[in-house]
Amino acid sequence: MNFDTSAIHSGLAQGQFAGASTVPIFQSAAHSYKSAQELADVFAGAAPGHIYARITNPTNFALEKRLADLEDGIGAIAAASGMAAISSVVLGLVRAGDEIITTNGIFGGTVSLFANTLSRFGIVTKFIDPRDADNFKNAITAKTKLIFVESLSNPALFIPDISEIAKTAKSANIPLVVDNTAATPYIFMPGDFGASIVVHSTSKFINGHGTAIGGAIIDTGNYDWLNGIFDDIRDKAGKAGNFAFLSHLRNLICRDLGGCASPFTSFLMLQGLETLGIRMEKHCDNARKLADFLNQCDDVAMVNYPGLAGNASFETANRLFGGRYGSLLTFGLGSREKAFKFIDSLTLAKNLANIGDAKTVVIHPASTIFHEFSDEKRIELGIADDMIRVSVGIENYDDIKEDFKNAIEKTLRR
Numbered sequence: 001m002n003f004d005t006s007a008i009h010s011g012l013a014q015g016q017f018a019g020a021s022t023v024p025i026f027q028s029a030a031h032s033y034k035s036a037q038e039l040a041d042v043f044a045g046a047a048p049g050h051i052y053a054r055i056t057n058p059t060n061f062a063l064e065k066r067l068a069d070l071e072d073g074i075g076a077i078a079a080a081s082g083m084a085a086i087s088s089v090v091l092g093l094v095r096a097g098d099e100i101i102t103t104n105g106i107f108g109g110t111v112s113l114f115a116n117t118l119s120r121f122g123i124v125t126k127f128i129d130p131r132d133a134d135n136f137k138n139a140i141t142a143k144t145k146l147i148f149v150e151s152l153s154n155p156a157l158f159i160p161d162i163s164e165i166a167k168t169a170k171s172a173n174i175p176l177v178v179d180n181t182a183a184t185p186y187i188f189m190p191g192d193f194g195a196s197i198v199v200h201s202t203s204k205f206i207n208g209h210g211t212a213i214g215g216a217i218i219d220t221g222n223y224d225w226l227n228g229i230f231d232d233i234r235d236k237a238g239k240a241g242n243f244a245f246l247s248h249l250r251n252l253i254c255r256d257l258g259g260c261a262s263p264f265t266s267f268l269m270l271q272g273l274e275t276l277g278i279r280m281e282k283h284c285d286n287a288r289k290l291a292d293f294l295n296q297c298d299d300v301a302m303v304n305y306p307g308l309a310g311n312a313s314f315e316t317a318n319r320l321f322g323g324r325y326g327s328l329l330t331f332g333l334g335s336r337e338k339a340f341k342f343i344d345s346l347t348l349a350k351n352l353a354n355i356g357d358a359k360t361v362v363i364h365p366a367s368t369i370f371h372e373f374s375d376e377k378r379i380e381l382g383i384a385d386d387m388i389r390v391s392v393g394i395e396n397y398d399d400i401k402e403d404f405k406n407a408i409e410k411t412l413r414r
């Protein structure tokens, strides 16, 4: 099936669930079996079946199947949030004393996970500049257990050369984990370029309407767990083959950490996926027009959008993303005061901490998502004090432009 078809049909077979037109919400904590032996068999993995919704659930299962298909992976696990997905993957791979390589310019919550939370457990993270693929090579040591990048980093909007980084990871036999939240599989499939594991915050474009928080983990099948560097997963690979990592996560890490998806939320994510393709087309189209408009405004000090010729990510976007550039852009008006005044002057776009909504949303990252970081750390992460992040929605473009034009005029009027 092609993307748009799979986004609507994957995970729901003809006649399944009494022929329901959409995947029903299985709002059930546990599943009963007629005999003690049957439940024992399911626990032992000798028979298929659902046990308890922290581990599997039919609605979650359908979402997992659809996401695995859309990312061309071998399987997926739905999680409570993007952060639950990321922390489960990372904790499934590292132990105290191990090292992670990641980049500057990524999501604030992930930076905090690595820098603040995982460091408490003796896990060391190196933050490097992703614009030079050699930096990854140079950062690898015998202790490195994974490379973590965002395919379209939020909010720096770097598009790292995943195919080059994947080669580096492969030659060191370590998995490359890619957060594909901001690009979505409609624009970019990391597995096609060698990534081992894809993670998502499904709260964003996959949900598409700002109605729920969720996450997902997809194994692309590219990493050979049987010949990998993780003893416990390698042992499982004898039985589970290349599903060893997913089994390790589902039956140990995710089960024990408890960040499971809610069936109701999975229903919302399945519904969001049905329109992901057409929404992304409109998101990208509106964002490109708005970036062009802002770029032509004399009063705008800086516009960062991968679709602008001359942008640091323009070339990789054309090569890897097929000429689509996403819905995120950042721009500056020269000072924090002006950024605040601009945001206060908007009447259509909402000022809130989310992206990927059908609605156009803005935020001032330095005073919100990154407010806990020191000035030095913010500069290092590329969070300028005047920077405004925009997730361009799918409203009529003329109305978005009018709102931005009026707010800029109001901000700069003395």
Ligand SMILES: *Cc1c(COP(=O)(O)O)cnc(C)c1O
Residues within 6 Å of the ligand: 081, 082, 083, 084, 107, 109, 110, 150, 154, 179, 181, 182, 200, 201, 202, 203, 204, 213, 214, 215, 355
């Ligand atoms: C929002 C976001 C996350 C975290 O996801 P939650 O669902 O909010 O936990 C991770 N990565 C990126 C790129 C994000 O934008």
